[in-house]
Amino acid sequence: MMRRLALLALAGFILLPLAQAVILSFTVTLPDVELAQGTVGLMNYSAVLADSALRAAMVNSGIYVVLNVVFCIALALPAAYALARFRFLGDRHFLLVILVFRVTPPVVLSLPIFILFSQFGLVNSPVGIALVHCLFNLPVAIWILESFIRAVPRELDETAFLDGHSGPSFFFYHLIPAIAPGIGVAAFFCFIFSWVEVVFARILTVTGGKPITMALQAMFGFQTDIGMVMAMTCLSLVPGVVMIWFVRNHLARGFSLRA
Amino acid sequence: MFSDGGGRALTGAGAAPWPRQPGLTSRPHERRLRRMAPHDNRAWFLLVPALTLLGVVGALPLLAVFNYGFHDIFTLKDVHWVGADWFADILGSDRFVASLGRSLLFSTLALGIQVPLGIAVAMLLLGQGKGAVWGLMLVALPLVVPWNMIPMLWLGLINSDSGLLGPGLAAIGFDWKFTGWHTWALILAVDTWHWLGLVVVLAYAGLSAIPDAYRQAAAIDGASRWAVFRHIELPKIAGALAIVFLLRFVDSFMIYTEAFAINAGGPSDATRFLSLELGEEIKGFSYGQAAARATLYFLIVLAVVWAFVAATREREA
Numbered sequence: 001m002m003r004r005l006a007l008l009a010l011a012g013f014i015l016l017p018l019a020q021a022v023i024l025s026f027t028v029t030l031p032d033v034e035l036a037q038g039t040v041g042l043m044n045y046s047a048v049l050a051d052s053a054l055r056a057a058m059v060n061s062g063i064y065v066v067l068n069v070v071f072c073i074a075l076a077l078p079a080a081y082a083l084a085r086f087r088f089l090g091d092r093h094f095l096l097v098i099l100v101f102r103v104t105p106p107v108v109l110s111l112p113i114f115i116l117f118s119q120f121g122l123v124n125s126p127v128g129i130a131l132v133h134c135l136f137n138l139p140v141a142i143w144i145l146e147s148f149i150r151a152v153p154r155e156l157d158e159t160a161f162l163d164g165h166s167g168p169s170f171f172f173y174h175l176i177p178a179i180a181p182g183i184g185v186a187a188f189f190c191f192i193f194s195w196v197e198v199v200f201a202r203i204l205t206v207t208g209g210k211p212i213t214m215a216l217q218a219m220f221g222f223q224t225d226i227g228m229v230m231a232m233t234c235l236s237l238v239p240g241v242v243m244i245w246f247v248r249n250h251l252a253r254g255f256s257l258r259a
Numbered sequence: 260m261f262s263d264g265g266g267r268a269l270t271g272a273g274a275a276p277w278p279r280q281p282g283l284t285s286r287p288h289e290r291r292l293r294r295m296a297p298h299d300n301r302a303w304f305l306l307v308p309a310l311t312l313l314g315v316v317g318a319l320p321l322l323a324v325f326n327y328g329f330h331d332i333f334t335l336k337d338v339h340w341v342g343a344d345w346f347a348d349i350l351g352s353d354r355f356v357a358s359l360g361r362s363l364l365f366s367t368l369a370l371g372i373q374v375p376l377g378i379a380v381a382m383l384l385l386g387q388g389k390g391a392v393w394g395l396m397l398v399a400l401p402l403v404v405p406w407n408m409i410p411m412l413w414l415g416l417i418n419s420d421s422g423l424l425g426p427g428l429a430a431i432g433f434d435w436k437f438t439g440w441h442t443w444a445l446i447l448a449v450d451t452w453h454w455l456g457l458v459v460v461l462a463y464a465g466l467s468a469i470p471d472a473y474r475q476a477a478a479i480d481g482a483s484r485w486a487v488f489r490h491i492e493l494p495k496i497a498g499a500l501a502i503v504f505l506l507r508f509v510d511s512f513m514i515y516t517e518a519f520a521i522n523a524g525g526p527s528d529a530t531r532f533l534s535l536e537l538g539e540e541i542k543g544f545s546y547g548q549a550a551a552r553a554t555l556y557f558l559i560v561l562a563v564v565w566a567f568v569a570a571t572r573e574r575e576a
Contacts, residue, residue: 006383007394014397017412017452018404020423024415075309082305087298094306096568101317103505103564105513107537108553111546112323113316135317138309143502196405198516213405226415233408240403248392251399252464255502 018237021230029227044231054232057215060126061195062239064211067130068194069187072141075134076186077171080145085157098139106136106199114203124208132200137190143255144189148182149175181250188247189255195240212236321557327550345551354536359559362512362533365443369450369511374503376451377458378496384459385466395463398456406453410520413449435522439529442522446530449517454510458503465496501571509560 028039035043048054083091113132114123122128152175160174176183201211210218212232219229244251328346331339349355384394404412416422419429435445469492477487515534518524524531533556540549 003383003386007387010380010383010394011397013452014400014455016423017409017416018400020416021408021412023423024421071312075312078305079309082302085296086302087296088300088302091302094310098309098313099505099568100561100564101313103509103560104317104321105509105534105553105556105560107513107515107534107541108324108557109317109320111541111550111553112320112327116320116323131312132316134312138313142309192402196403198406213407216405217407229408229411230415233405233412236405236408237400237403241400244396244399244403248396251395251460252391252467255461255464255499 021233024227025230025234027227030223030225044225044227045235047225047228048231048235053210053218054215057210057212058235060205060209061211061213061236064126064129064133065191065194067126068133068137069190071130071134072137072190073145073183073186076138076141076145077176080142080149081171081175083142084146084149085154098142101135102139104135106197109135110199110203113200117204123204123206125204126209128204129201129209129211130194132204133190133194133197136197137193140189140193140255141186144186144253145179145182147253147255148179148185152178181247182253184247185250185253188243188251191243192240195236324550324553324557327547328554329551330547332546332550341547345548346555348548349552349555354531357528358531358533358536361531362514365446365514365532366508366511368443368447369454370504370507372447373451373455373458373507374500377455377503378462378500380455380459381462381466384463391463391467395460398459400456401453402456404453406516407520409453410449410517413445413452414521417445437526439526442526442530446514446518446521449521450511450514453517454507457506461499461503462496465499466492469495501567505564505567508563512560513556 025044026040026042028035028037028041028043031037035041082088083095109132117123117128117132122131156174156178157170160170165174196213198213198217201213202217205211205214216229216232216236219225219232329340329342331341380394380398384391387394401409417425417428417433417435419425422428433441435441473491474487477491482490513534514532515538518530518532519535519538522530524535537549537552537556540546540552
């Protein structure tokens, strides 16, 4: 009974702010010529979808998040394999270095990243955001993939190499299928940072390439249509919820400190 | 949990059962692997791609920030060496000390609430069998909300005219705009809402990796619930808790988005955290001073991480 009450309280705590957003997203919050304030309906959603800047923002966010996940997995897989299968000079130092990068406050790096990236033409480009988010996602991806690779018996590697597989074909045909859930979990954690992050998304999109977070920010003004803002927010949750659904059975593998 | 004598780690999450392929992994098996791990420095080649990227987007900007901190920067072409003046200014100002105190207090409160609460929720979910997955999905939801919208969701919720909780809170005299500790309570609630899921997911990962036999043995010995937690569960989730602790420390210590959106440091500087001061300097184009401040913040975070890792290695040795 107590447990049930506690679970209910938890669900209430988590869901209340989201419920508020959903309610607002279906409500007319600014007086309108045709619709009275407080009318309930889908008009906020149709307004969001009719707005080309908001549609572009969704595409921009989608592009850099996908790029970020691809970069992170591609770079983390070999590193995680090395850490899981070998001991080598400085392996613990490497773990400490990636920990330090993961915990560096984004705001500390914002200024030089902007200057550096503007010299390489990476400002206003999704590639720039995808690269800088790797600083925070690559360490996490390495931790997760390493724990998954370590759980695969070494015999898998040995049989594959005996069968004549070279390094790359072993990675693609044996290792990746064996740790597919780990790749899903790593992708999930990369996604949740990259999709919702604001510091770098703001400084690296000065004039164009605005992501969802910045498009939302731009909707606040003298007369904010909060219903439309909440409709956009609710739409922005959809990919995240889909990701949660796909990794739900593997989420509980998590990751932990390696130092 | 962090490392065995050989310098490598066995983590709680690493030994979690793999749902689709039961029996694939177990502690003794992993330990055998660990012993077998050959020493081969060529493994560095596999780290080169990751290190290159981290060097370009991480190490280079850090060096640049460090360098800017010793200069007065009007434009990028008009830069003057000022030595350690910025550092002396910042460290000598009462405002910095006060903000540092507030940020440390905020981190302490955030960790003090979120870590025990997260463990408690994870334990609650552990007793739910298949229902646990739904609980995990529930607590993970706030993690996918755009950060700058999180304060907006909450401000909507407590809006005294239209919010679901607004009228009730107004009736009991909750005034987050002008009463300092009410603003604190609100920011803590928002931060807890945002990040509880991370603590729960990682704690649950560690807890669910503990074989039932351990708990059964403890039950036969007549161990109390607390003893089971203290001597069986806590050591097993230490690795997961360590990363939770560090991630939550830096994020709460550098909290900006929520704090700024909710009350911009007010009322009368009651929630003026370190990151808000840095934000003001960047917005004021005072780049040299901002860089010096950023360097200081980085060093503080680094010192905490260093102390934490050193203490953990010491304890495990």
